[in-house]
Amino acid sequence: MMNKDYSRHKVLMVDDEANLLDSHRRLLRNVFDVHTALGGEAALEKLEKEGPFVVAVTDIKMPTMSGIELLGKIKELYPSTIRMVLTGYADLEMAISVVNRGDIFRFLTKPCAIEDLTNAIIAGIDQFKMTQASQELAIMRRLNDGLEGTLQAFTRLVEFRDPYTAGHMERTSKLAVLIAERINLPEEKIHGLELAARVHDIGKIAVPAGILNKPGTLNDAEFALIKAHPLVGADIFQTLDTEWPISRIIVEHHERLDGSGYPNGITKESILIESKILSVADVIDAIMTHRPYRKILxxxxxxxxxxxxxGSCFDVQCAESGISILQEENIYSEEAF
Structure with missing residues (x-):
């Protein structure tokens, strides 16, 4: 248990015996960032001026403000602080009552061996970190839900302007996930890839509809506009605060291993694996669906x-996974999409 570094975690020891507090500070200062307060009022002042504290350990019987009252105020004002009691045997029944009300994490009795006190505080710090991690996860989930809603709104925006592009992004996203699963991409990366794929052609909102739906061959100027769409799309999501490289996946989905792709002509290992997967899924859907300039191939x-x-343009593993999906699954049936 002691192999972890707990020295940066702030612990507040509260008692009305100055000698006992001095002893706690001396014995625990090499393990935790120990602060002491002589009584409840001093503890509240220290919490306000020097907090937050990860753990607060208090005696029960103290003049002016009892430990019970102090614990209640800490619970109200600093709910994330782990609250503990270090009390005399005479206060045992009272301490148990406090535990049962949920006001404290743990209680210890005096005299308390330094090892037992140390281990109890460590358990409190671990509880604090676990609670913080759980809260952060809940926040991330809410943010991710909001992100997915934002991406869906962008998809709908494209759909109103160009139904084909919206349908293409949705189909390509599903294909990309199938390929990613076959090459054992980690689950979290698959989720980021799925989100990026759902908006990978969002930059086409900057391309005139007449060019997107032109039945004939594009001239150089028109093709230059088309080739700019990854940059436009990446720019839209450049400032998006997310754990996934959505902007980078968007800008790289037309890059090729040999440098023949666009917009930046990067090669091989410079291209994200998510981008390599998306490029294969993208070209599969392009060939498997009707385009204004040709029929389904x-x-x-x-x-x-x-x-x-x-091996030249596409990653071998990604391409072979795409081939196996085409050979084994009827992915373009009405049920699949």
Missing amino acids: GANEAIRFLNEMK
Whole structure:
């Protein structure tokens, strides 16, 4: 238990015996960041001026303000502080009552061996850290729910303007997840990839609809506008505060291993694995669906193309996973999408 470093965690010891507080400070100062307060009122003043404290340990019987009253105020004012009692045998029944009301984490009786006191405070610090981690996780979940709602709103925005692009992003997202699962990408990375894939063509909102839906061949100027869409999309999400590299995945989804992709012509290991997966899913959906300038080419053509381009343009493992999905699953049935 003592192999962890607890020295940065602030612990407040409260008692009306100055000698006992001095002893606690001397014996515990090499393990924790120990502060002491002579009585309840001094403890509240120290909490206000020097807090927050991770753990507060108090006696029960003290003049002016009892430990019971102090614990109640700490619970109200500093609910995240772990509250503990160190009391005499005569106060045992009272301490048990406090425990049963949920006001404290643990109680100890005087005299208390320094090892027992140390271990109890360590348990309190661990409880504090576990509670903080749980709260942070809950916050992250709320943020992620908000993020997913934001991304869905962007998808709907594109759908109103260009229904094909919105449908393409949704299908490509599902394909990307299937490929990621086959190459054993960690679950958290898969979730970030799924979110990025759902908006990977969001930059096309800056491309005139006439160009997006042009039935013939694009001229150089028109194609230059199309090629700018990863940069536009990445810029939209550049300031998005998220644990996943959504902006980077968006900007890289048309990059190729040999540097022939766009917009930056980066190569091989410079490209995120999530981007490599998305590029394969993106090209599969492009071949497997109708485009304004051509009809559906079908699974055989998608397989042929991936076999031809794997290792040069596309990551081999990602491309082969995409091929196996096309061979084994009827992914473009009405039930699949």
